[in-house]
Amino acid sequence: MDIEALDVEKEIGKVGEVLCEHDKKKGILITTLHRIQEDYGYLPGEVLQRLSKKLELPLAEIYSVASFYHQFHFTPRGRKIVRVCMGTACHVRGAPKVLEKIQKHFDIEVGETTEDLAMTLETVGCVGCCGLAPVVTVNEEVVGELTPKKVDELIKTIESEE
Numbered sequence: 001m002d003i004e005a006l007d008v009e010k011e012i013g014k015v016g017e018v019l020c021e022h023d024k025k026k027g028i029l030i031t032t033l034h035r036i037q038e039d040y041g042y043l044p045g046e047v048l049q050r051l052s053k054k055l056e057l058p059l060a061e062i063y064s065v066a067s068f069y070h071q072f073h074f075t076p077r078g079r080k081i082v083r084v085c086m087g088t089a090c091h092v093r094g095a096p097k098v099l100e101k102i103q104k105h106f107d108i109e110v111g112e113t114t115e116d117l118a119m120t121l122e123t124v125g126c127v128g129c130c131g132l133a134p135v136v137t138v139n140e141e142v143v144g145e146l147t148p149k150k151v152d153e154l155i156k157t158i159e160s161e162e
């Protein structure tokens with residue numbers, strides 16, 4: 001998004017008539033952060049600095065707001081977001097082994113992204129497909145009934161696809 005072209009009055013609309021300047025700027029902050037993340041995949045520091053200048057809001061305040069919400073990220077994310085379900089059903093059906101295999105193969109910890117940005121690895125609570133446990137989601141896709149062989153196939157898919 002074009003930070004310099006950001007128009008606070010236009011973005012805030014009619015409700016702005018009853019808000020002070022500071023609240024108007026805070027009012028568009030989260031929407032703007034979402035747009036930045038859509039464009040970059042995360043919130044780059046230099047873009048947040050430009051936003052801070054543009055909105056005349058302290059950078060610390062912008063970071064404070066952004067870090068409150070888990071959906072914002074401050075480092076680049078992988079093209080594939082792989083989430084290993086660690087809910088009870090998946091846990092008892094081998095999720096820790098699935099996680100360990102993926103971690104070892106890519107040499108990353110939970111919350112980290114591979115250097116080539118192919119994948120970010122996360123864990124998640126129950127994703128609502130317990131009948132398919134153990135389950136992994138890859139972006140929006142659910143991959144269930146993971147056997148060691150299926151995990152190998154999943155790893156190959158992650159490595160091969162752009």
Ligand code: FES
Nearest residue numbers: 085087090126129
């Ligand atoms: S516990 Fe994994 S889908 Fe429910």
